[in-house]
Amino acid sequence: MAEPPRSCDCFVSLPPGSRDDHVIFGKNSDRPRDEVQEVVYFPAASHPSGAILKCTYIEIPQVESTLAVVLSRPAWLWGAEMGANEHGVCIGNEAVWTREAVSDQEALLGMDLVRLGLERGETARGALDVITQLLQLHGQGGPCREDPAPFSYHNTFLLADRTEAWVLETAGKLWAAQRISEGVKNISNQLTIGCNITAEHPELRSTAQDQGWWSREEDFNFASTFTTDNPPARMEAAKLRYCGGTELLQKHYGTLTAEVMMEILRDKASGICMDSGGFRTTGSMVSILPRDPTVPCVHFFTATPDPSRSVFKPFIFTESTVPVPRVMSPNYGPDDPARKLPRFCHQVDRRHELYSAHQAAQINMETNPEADSKLQETLRAQILPMRSRTPTQCTLAEYGSRRNSEREWLPGRSITRTSANQFLDLHSPNIWH
Numbered sequence: 001m002a003e004p005p006r007s008c009d010c011f012v013s014l015p016p017g018s019r020d021d022h023v024i025f026g027k028n029s030d031r032p033r034d035e036v037q038e039v040v041y042f043p044a045a046s047h048p049s050g051a052i053l054k055c056t057y058i059e060i061p062q063v064e065s066t067l068a069v070v071l072s073r074p075a076w077l078w079g080a081e082m083g084a085n086e087h088g089v090c091i092g093n094e095a096v097w098t099r100e101a102v103s104d105q106e107a108l109l110g111m112d113l114v115r116l117g118l119e120r121g122e123t124a125r126g127a128l129d130v131i132t133q134l135l136q137l138h139g140q141g142g143p144c145r146e147d148p149a150p151f152s153y154h155n156t157f158l159l160a161d162r163t164e165a166w167v168l169e170t171a172g173k174l175w176a177a178q179r180i181s182e183g184v185k186n187i188s189n190q191l192t193i194g195c196n197i198t199a200e201h202p203e204l205r206s207t208a209q210d211q212g213w214w215s216r217e218e219d220f221n222f223a224s225t226f227t228t229d230n231p232p233a234r235m236e237a238a239k240l241r242y243c244g245g246t247e248l249l250q251k252h253y254g255t256l257t258a259e260v261m262m263e264i265l266r267d268k269a270s271g272i273c274m275d276s277g278g279f280r281t282t283g284s285m286v287s288i289l290p291r292d293p294t295v296p297c298v299h300f301f302t303a304t305p306d307p308s309r310s311v312f313k314p315f316i317f318t319e320s321t322v323p324v325p326r327v328m329s330p331n332y333g334p335d336d337p338a339r340k341l342p343r344f345c346h347q348v349d350r351r352h353e354l355y356s357a358h359q360a361a362q363i364n365m366e367t368n369p370e371a372d373s374k375l376q377e378t379l380r381a382q383i384l385p386m387r388s389r390t391p392t393q394c395t396l397a398e399y400g401s402r403r404n405s406e407r408e409w410l411p412g413r414s415i416t417r418t419s420a421n422q423f424l425d426l427h428s429p430n431i432w433h
Contacts, residue, residue, distance in 0.1 A: 031283075043321070067118065069118045084118065084297065087161070092114070099211070146347070175204070244267070258298075265284050310358065326354055
């Protein structure tokens, strides 16, 4: 049986951790090596009374209205690994294993809960409430990868908006949440909430007491109470990544910007940028959430694997935002093996146009060290200072320079002209509205 996905890393910085008066959100999505991650946009919508929503596996009642969202997601499922909505709410999720048993029975995936929180929550706290309510009603469970072998997990979430961030950690239907009002925070596939709990499931402590995991004579520590006695090896390995991420956040404390967050996501020494065996970072996201509500939020996505060999491309919600077909995977409709029962009986090609072009570039870099070195220089050069500019100005003005840098390394590195031109066209600003 294939080894399951091991890791993800989420980060947030709020003033005074951030250099500017911005909240900075970042995430690496680490998934099976060949899994394709697409970036998709869904506009705000109204829905008829009594409408039913089909998530990855189960159907739930739809709400009257949903917010516009941009999502980075494994192309086979309905939900998302990470994303943002029109109100500047960002969410990323992580796998976690606890003393509560996981269920292979199909329910809501943690990735479904990410999308549902974004579509229904106008603030980070509002999205948290959406997730916990749905968790109580429908539970979490079901296959978490495109493979017939059972593999399920519980989830932790990092939610952020313009003013605050929340860590939400779950164990089955139970949960604890911690509000982050300043400074920095990261999560990496393990429980981190100790005694400082801002909100919790009403039966959290009574369940822990009934199970013999906690005595009321002791301070209640969520992480120590619900962390499994025999964690899987991937959770033990996550401790090193968590410590590495914390060190990087502290190293840049007070100077954190979107550029710094991108470099953290590209850090291979810590394992945050994963490329090991059957797993790698398949998509990355960084968001700038200005405290000033008159300044738009900017969300950067790679839409390609390995951020150290990818360009972060900007997205801003506008009235004219439209879907971007070149970073959307083929739609197989009812014949999709993820939809048909029994599921995942065969594989389909989910590569989108940008993914294919990026693959061609990566093959060249792996066989040409000079090209790889040139790309690393290009990526460092593309991160230009954003000081004294609004996110909109820096995105439009400086993205042009980054796009021009791509023209320098792609066409002249033994890549077919067709692939190079595809790659450049896909990186044009007009597809990242």
